[in-house]
Every structure is written in structure tokens, then in C-alpha cells.
Amino acid sequence: DAGVTQSPTHLIKTRGQQVTLRCSPKSGHDTVSWYQQALGQGPQFIFQYYEEEERQRGNFPDRFSGHQYPNYSSELNVNALLLGDSALYLCASSGPQGYTEAFFGQGTRLTVV
Amino acid sequence: EDQVTQSPEALRLQEGESSSLNCSYTVSGLRGLFWYRQDPGKGPEFLFTLYSAGEEKEKERLKATLTKKESFLHITAPKPEDSATYLCAVQAGNNAGNMLTFGGGTRLMVKP
Numbered sequence: 001d002a003g004v005t006q007s008p009t010h011l012i013k014t015r016g017q018q019v020t021l022r023c024s025p026k027s028g029h030d031t032v033s034w035y036q037q038a039l040g041q042g043p044q045f046i047f048q049y050y051e052e053e054e055r056q057r058g059n060f061p062d063r064f065s066g067h068q069y070p071n072y073s074s075e076l077n078v079n080a081l082l083l084g085d086s087a088l089y090l091c092a093s094s095g096p097q098g099y100t101e102a103f104f105g106q107g108t109r110l111t112v113v
Numbered sequence: 114e115d116q117v118t119q120s121p122e123a124l125r126l127q128e129g130e131s132s133s134l135n136c137s138y139t140v141s142g143l144r145g146l147f148w149y150r151q152d153p154g155k156g157p158e159f160l161f162t163l164y165s166a167g168e169e170k171e172k173e174r175l176k177a178t179l180t181k182k183e184s185f186l187h188i189t190a191p192k193p194e195d196s197a198t199y200l201c202a203v204q205a206g207n208n209a210g211n212m213l214t215f216g217g218g219t220r221l222m223v224k225p
Binding site for chain 2: 056
């Protein structure tokens with residue numbers, strides 16, 4: 001079992017650019033959640049996808065958007081990058097229907113310069 | 114609004130020196146409380162889920178307990194490889210989904 005996989009592992013972008021992060025959930029899981037973790041802080045919930053729709057959203061602006069595909073994989077898109085978007089972005093999968101423990105991927109380290 | 118506070122922020126122990134980490138929470142109808150371990154630059158690794166007050170779970174040198182207001186992660190005779198950040202998170206019962214609200218974590222350093 002490959003677990004939750006994220007790509008890329010590291011990314012450097014310039015302020016104002018757009019970025020797409022990808023996540024493949026653990027086998028048997030159908031729900032994907034995204035979290036942002038700033039250095040030295042706990043993860044903060046961005047949003048959750050189930051059945052290809054956004055089911056729940058945290059306190060993040062519309063610059064943050066996502067997508068879930070029929071195979072349950074997911075993308076996180078961030079537009080108009082700000083320096084403050086620099087963080088570790090974590091994908092977590094759970095299932096069935098999201099009501100089990102969440103397992104996390106290794107994360108994508110995004111640096112905005 | 115759900116809130117989770119972890120203490121202490123950092124803890125230094127000698128190898129073999131047992132201690133406890135605290136997680137205090139305020140949530141509307143607790144569905145579950147979760148403990149994770151996170152190594153630097155990596156994603157959180159699942160440790161335990163606790164669902165109701167009085168519940169306890171153990172794994173090797175770790176034991177998690179739950180009351181109506183807080184949870185403790187007890188570490189017995191820690192080893193240097195137990196050094197990591199330990200995160201606590203809650204899941205509220207009134208959520209349409211299953212979002213987790215995390216505390217800030219406790220950074221544990223165990224010296225040989």
C-alpha cells in the first residue's frame with residue numbers, strides 16, 4: 001500500500017504566480033482534505049473533497065481552489081501567490097465517506113519569493 | 114468555534130525520564146480526538162483516536178487518555194527516537210465533513 005502520495009515535494013514560485021499541487025489518496029479512501037502548515041504551527045484546514053465536490057471549507061480566500069477526480073485523486077490550486085502562502089501543504093485522505101482516521105502525505109513545501 | 118491548546122510548547126527530557134503532554138479542547142460535540150506524531154519536514158503520522166471520556170489507548174511507550182476537557186499523551190521511559198512534534202486534533206460532531214482542528218503541537222526532545 002503506497003499510502004498518501006503528494007507531488008511535487010518542493011516548489012519555488014514567484015509572487016503573483018499560480019501553483020498546482022497534487023495528491024493521490026491511500027487505497028480504499030474516497031475523501032481528500034488539504035491543510036496548510038506554517039513553520040512552527042499546527043496544520044490549518046483549507047477544504048475537503050468528497051464525490052468530486054467541495055464538502056467543507058476552512059477560512060481561506062477564494063484564491064485557494066481545488067478539484068477531485070473520479071479516481072479520488074485531488075489538486076490544490078493557489079492563484080496570485082503571496083509571500084505569506086509559503087508553507088508546507090498537506091494532503092490527508094480518509095474513508096469511507098470521510099468518517100475514519102485521516103492519513104497524511106509527506107507534504108509539498110511551497111516557497112514564494 | 115472549536116479550539117485546541119497544547120502544552121508545553123517544547124519539552125526536553127533525558128532518556129528514560131517519563132512525562133506527559135497536555136491537549137485542552139473546546140468543541141461542539143466531540144466526535145473524536147486524534148494524536149499525531151510529526152518529524153521535521155514530513156507529514157503527520159497517525160497515532161491514536163479517542164472517542165469518549167475515560168477511554169485509553171496504548172502503543173509501545175505511548176499512552177493516550179481522554180477526559181471531557183482534555184487529553185494527555187503519556188510517554189514512559191522515552192528514547193531519543195521519540196523526539197518529534199506531537200500534534201493533537203479534534204473532530205466536531207456537528208461537522209458536515211470531518212475536518213480536523215489542530216493545536217500548535219508540543220516539540221519533544223529526548224537526550225541520550
